[in-house]
Each structure stands twice: as structure tokens, then as C-alpha cells.
Amino acid sequence: MNEVRTIAVAADEAGVRLDRWFRRRWPHLGQGQLQKLIRSGQVRVDGARAKADARLEAGALVRVPPLPDAPPSERDRPLSSRDAAFARSLTLYEDDEVLVLNKPAGLAVQGGTKTSRHVDGLLGAWGEGLTRPRLVHRLDRDTSGVLVLGKSPQAAARLSGAFARRRAQKTYWAIVMGFPKPGEGVLDLPLVKRGVGDRELMVPAEPKEPRAEAAQTEFVTIARAGPRAAWMALRPLTGRTHQLRAHMKAMGHPILGDPKYGDEASRELSGDLKLQLHARRLVLPHPTKGTLVLEAPLSPEMREGFARFGFDEHEAAHDPFQGPGRR
Known part of the structure; x- marks a missing residue:
């Protein structure tokens, strides 16, 4: 350079x-x-x-x-x-x-x-x-x-x-294992990095633990495939490494297809699915004019997950966190 x-x-x-x-x-x-x-x-x-x-x-x-x-x-x-x-x-x-x-x-x-x-x-x-x-x-x-x-x-x-300054409103779609209860809310759970090199993981921490970082994730369940899996909208209110993956694991509902934060049960349910996590929507101020509202179509990997569990992307509201479509 x-x-x-x-x-x-x-x-x-x-x-x-x-x-x-x-x-x-x-x-x-x-x-x-x-x-x-x-x-x-x-x-x-x-x-x-x-x-x-x-x-x-x-x-x-x-x-x-x-x-x-x-x-x-x-x-x-x-x-x-x-x-x-x-x-x-x-x-x-x-x-x-x-x-x-x-x-x-x-x-x-x-x-x-x-x-x-x-x-x-x-x-x-x-x-x-x-x-x-x-x-x-x-x-x-x-x-x-x-x-x-x-x-x-x-x-x-x-x-x-x-x-x-947390003026960027991010909405992720995820398919997780199980039947989340409650179906919506905010998970406030500090995270800390443990391990070495490629084996580093973000894990739950005590609030006063050294190097612990505050982490909050808002979540809402959009649809369920019986007791097996759920399609969720996730909104990170903080920006920690692997926050959504670590928080869903801590809730007992790991994201399917996750080789790092999954467990034996989620790996069995996932089969050959890749990570079922997609940055669907982002709303943030334009540098000089107005507001950017951006959406990404489903990836091929997410389409496979939707097809396997019978989810229809048109069931979700543009913003699942407010108004009709929240359930």
C-alpha cells in the first residue's frame, strides 16, 4: 500500500x-x-x-x-x-x-x-x-x-x-432450537471472552467480573415449528462479539447450524444446515440526509432452513418488534 x-x-x-x-x-x-x-x-x-x-x-x-x-x-x-x-x-x-x-x-x-x-x-x-x-x-x-x-x-x-451511539437499529432473523418461553423480551446478560485462539467463546459472566461486558438483546418469536424450532427476530442493543449466538445458547435455544455455540441436540436437529442467522434489516441515519432503511433478501442458507421447518418469510412484519405481526 x-x-x-x-x-x-x-x-x-x-x-x-x-x-x-x-x-x-x-x-x-x-x-x-x-x-x-x-x-x-x-x-x-x-x-x-x-x-x-x-x-x-x-x-x-x-x-x-x-x-x-x-x-x-x-x-x-x-x-x-x-x-x-x-x-x-x-x-x-x-x-x-x-x-x-x-x-x-x-x-x-x-x-x-x-x-x-x-x-x-x-x-x-x-x-x-x-x-x-x-x-x-x-x-x-x-x-x-x-x-x-x-x-x-x-x-x-x-x-x-x-x-x-446506538442509533443504528439492527434486526436479525434466526432459526433456533426449541420453543422459547417467554416468546419475547429483553435478555440482559453480561458476556466475557474465554479460551484461546480459535477456541475463544463468549460466555455468561457476573456483572462485576473482570473484563465482563454488558450485553442486551431484544427478542421476539415470529413463528414456531411445533416444539422443534422457532423463527425469531433478534435485536442487539449492544454490539458484543458473537452476542446473539452466545445469548441464544444461554437461553437454552442455540441458533441452528452454529458449529461454535451449538450443542449435541442442536447439531442433531441442524443436520447439514449452515448457520441460521441473517442480518435482515438495518435502519440508521444517512451521513448527510434522512434515514437509511435497508433490507437483505434471505440467503440460500436461510432459505434451506425456512423450507425445512415450513416458515414463510412473508409472515413477518417489516419491524417484528412493533405493531401487527408481533406475537
């Missing part, structure tokens, strides 16, 4: 150390290289120098200086015309400031040591430098649905700020 970039910190990256934020995006950077860039002031946060252990706030603008290229096999390979066409085929909405994609299940949002194909790597389809869209929030690799990006540093900062 041979140009200076300004990247907005996404809402779910709030609290991450500056050096770790860099390593997540550019894992090929050596620690010595990164420390030199930070110490010399080439890296800045909101225009000011920052230390490697500084905790980032959502919406903060990080100045990223020119970085050494990663090996072509890992990052920054020139986009093929096929990849560029694929990236553009995901577009749900686009204007001069905002790009919205319908992220497919199985496609990571950002790269890592074992991930060479991801949304961030496809954004060159819209250009490089200041014209390259910027991520403002994330979805899990196996979660499909609405993903919003800013098309300028200013738009990205405003969008990130909307997520950080």
Missing part, C-alpha cells in the same frame, strides 16, 4: 488497542515495523500522536501511512474482473456517500492469517485511495445480510458514530 489512508474505527472495534487494530487488518506487519511507525508519528488517531497501547473509540479516524506490501498470496492481489463483478453483484444500495452490501454467508469481512478472500479485499472494485469504501461495522463470517460501508472518511466516521 503506497498511499496514506484514513480509516474509521468500527463500532464493534471500540476498546481495541491501536497496535492490535493494525495487526487485525495487516497481519503481515512485524511488531518492530509497527512500533516504528507509531513511535515516529506516522500513525495518528484523530490527528494526534498515539501510543501502541492506546484504546480506540468508535468513529475515531486512524491515519495509516504507506505500508509494506503483503505477499501476493495473502493480500492486495490485483482484483480479477471476475472478483470485481462478484463484489459489485452484492450491492444492495449505493449513493455518493454510502455503499451497502448483501454479504453472503461464508465470506469473511476482513482478512487474517488463514483468510485470503474477504469483503475488505474486494473493495478495490470501487477504486483505491480515497474512493475505496471503508468498513464501519462487521458481521461474522457465517452470518449473511446487510453490511454498510462509508465511501469517504467523513461518511465512514458519521456511520461509525451512529453505531457507537
Whole structure:
């Protein structure tokens, strides 16, 4: 990367150390290289120098200086015309400031040591430098649905700020195991990360436990397939890692097709289903005008789940959390 970039910190990256934020995006950077860039002031946060252990706030603008290229096999390979066409085929909405994609299940949002194909790597389809869209929030690799990006540093900062101030209203659809009782409500259950590496999980925590993070999820059951499974609308009121998956497991109704948070019973019921979690709807302020109301059609993976349990997507209200259709 041979140009200076300004990247907005996404809402779910709030609290991450500056050096770790860099390593997540550019894992090929050596620690010595990164420390030199930070110490010399080439890296800045909101225009000011920052230390490697500084905790980032959502919406903060990080100045990223020119970085050494990663090996072509890992990052920054020139986009093929096929990849560029694929990236553009995901577009749900686009204007001069905002790009919205319908992220497919199985496609990571950002790269890592074992991930060479991801949304961030496809954004060159819209250009490089200041014209390259910027991520403002994330979805899990196996979660499909609405993903919003800013098309300028200013738009990205405003969008990130909307997520950080909880002005983004997110509605997910999920198929879970069992017959949830109560069928609607708010689960207020702090979460804490435990484990190492790929085995890290978010688990329930005591409110005063060190590193515990407050987490609230609003939920409503839209339809049931007898005692076997339920189609639910989930609204995260906070933005913790794997929050919905961890909360549904804690309720005793794990999301079907979840290899990480499922149990033996849910895995048996899931069979060959992939993760049944879809970012269906997002309502948030446009960076400069009005309100964005965005919906993603069901993914092929979710359609399989709906077909298996006899659910009809037209049964749900646009907003299952209010008005007719709430049950």
C-alpha cells in the first residue's frame, strides 16, 4: 500500500488497542515495523500522536501511512474482473456517500492469517485511495445480510458514530432450537471472552467480573415449528462479539447450524444446515440526509432452513418488534 489512508474505527472495534487494530487488518506487519511507525508519528488517531497501547473509540479516524506490501498470496492481489463483478453483484444500495452490501454467508469481512478472500479485499472494485469504501461495522463470517460501508472518511466516521451511539437499529432473523418461553423480551446478560485462539467463546459472566461486558438483546418469536424450532427476530442493543449466538445458547435455544455455540441436540436437529442467522434489516441515519432503511433478501442458507421447518418469510412484519405481526 503506497498511499496514506484514513480509516474509521468500527463500532464493534471500540476498546481495541491501536497496535492490535493494525495487526487485525495487516497481519503481515512485524511488531518492530509497527512500533516504528507509531513511535515516529506516522500513525495518528484523530490527528494526534498515539501510543501502541492506546484504546480506540468508535468513529475515531486512524491515519495509516504507506505500508509494506503483503505477499501476493495473502493480500492486495490485483482484483480479477471476475472478483470485481462478484463484489459489485452484492450491492444492495449505493449513493455518493454510502455503499451497502448483501454479504453472503461464508465470506469473511476482513482478512487474517488463514483468510485470503474477504469483503475488505474486494473493495478495490470501487477504486483505491480515497474512493475505496471503508468498513464501519462487521458481521461474522457465517452470518449473511446487510453490511454498510462509508465511501469517504467523513461518511465512514458519521456511520461509525451512529453505531457507537446506538442509533443504528439492527434486526436479525434466526432459526433456533426449541420453543422459547417467554416468546419475547429483553435478555440482559453480561458476556466475557474465554479460551484461546480459535477456541475463544463468549460466555455468561457476573456483572462485576473482570473484563465482563454488558450485553442486551431484544427478542421476539415470529413463528414456531411445533416444539422443534422457532423463527425469531433478534435485536442487539449492544454490539458484543458473537452476542446473539452466545445469548441464544444461554437461553437454552442455540441458533441452528452454529458449529461454535451449538450443542449435541442442536447439531442433531441442524443436520447439514449452515448457520441460521441473517442480518435482515438495518435502519440508521444517512451521513448527510434522512434515514437509511435497508433490507437483505434471505440467503440460500436461510432459505434451506425456512423450507425445512415450513416458515414463510412473508409472515413477518417489516419491524417484528412493533405493531401487527408481533406475537
